[in-house]
Amino acid sequence: MRTLYHIWLSAQSRIVRLLLAEKDLHCDIKVERVWERREEFLALNPTGEVPLLIEPDGTTLTDVWVIVEYMEEMHPEVPLLGDTTLARAETRRLLVWFDQKFGREVTENLVGEKFMKRVTRSGQPSSDAIRAGRQNVHYHLDYISYLAESRRWLAGDEFSLADIAAAAHLSVVDYLGDVPWDSHPEARQWYSRIKSRPSFRPLLEDHVPGIPAPAHYRDLDF
């Protein structure tokens, strides 16, 4: 059996969940309270971070880059990076853009401050950081709108890991009610297409202890 260790509202874990679901690969999902720094978990992954994926043959994989490329090589039936070297470069560029740049500028400022600080009991959220996150998200929604207007999906004609990375990060911010959908109709339309994919359903059912999802979070017609 395949096992994924994750934590609630971890965008990177969601990238892996979506990737696996799109490739129709099943896995057990376990919550790992990374801040407890459990010894058995650190033995599996010295960085102590999620996502951590254990393959059926025991292979242990960490980091989005590693997991993405491994799964593409081992399970190429449903390609999620693209068909050509150039297409793959564009998908990877957007993957880095959303997973790292959006992650730093938006997700960390909002989910990091409002949620992770609370569960890890590591101080008060910074209102400066939250303000920055809420401002930065507009720029990224503009970029998503621009891409979604000029292409069928973010990286080109095919649904890809670019869509997965952007949607995974947006979904955790959306759980906290911080995505200003009203000002970005094209991005909203693209996200509603993602929301109706079977791979996305389990994420919409996620329940974070102590934080109920806003009504629109699960709603396909939001």
Place this chain on the structure above:
Amino acid sequence: MRTLYHIWLSAQSRIVRLLLAEKDLHCDIKVERVWERREEFLALNPTGEVPLLIEPDGTTLTDVWVIVEYMEEMHPEVPLLGDTTLARAETRRLLVWFDQKFGREVTENLVGEKFMKRVTRSGQPSSDAIRAGRQNVHYHLDYISYLAESRRWLAGDEFSLADIAAAAHLSVVDYLGDVPWDSHPEARQWYSRIKSRPSFRPLLEDHVPGIPAPAHYRDLDF
């Protein structure tokens, strides 16, 4: 002609320089003062960051992940990720370890504070950050020693991008004289093997305006 835009002491640009040299691919190297946010450069790369690589056919590539995978696909004659899916996963894991974890815990604290803040005139170096960087580097040198003792190269029997990433980051810290080689003889021995590779020579000739390299930086027998 291939062109690489870089900046002095950019570890990520050095990863690309080493990768190209190991694959025997020539390129023009241009300094891009990223903090000036030159319009022509932003048009090529909206993130405004180096490394930026322009291929002979005009293809523009940014980000280590994108460049690494593109060059491995296009120029597989000298493989630098490994021969099997599993070997590639291990190389990528270490690439992420050194480029992101070492980068955050050591390079940013030392090169970021002591050098980048100076050239970009963005305030005084934080002595706390510098202290943290000098402390963290020991942990990473221990890890390099452990890997270099149990394997021929960091990711296995073959020289790979894991060695390149670790050496690139160490080299910029070493330029500032902040690598405590004396306490880590195994890591020093591994680094001296890297230093004597032809691909590494140009990096040892680098001259950063206003900051002379310490004598041992260029010395193969340091």
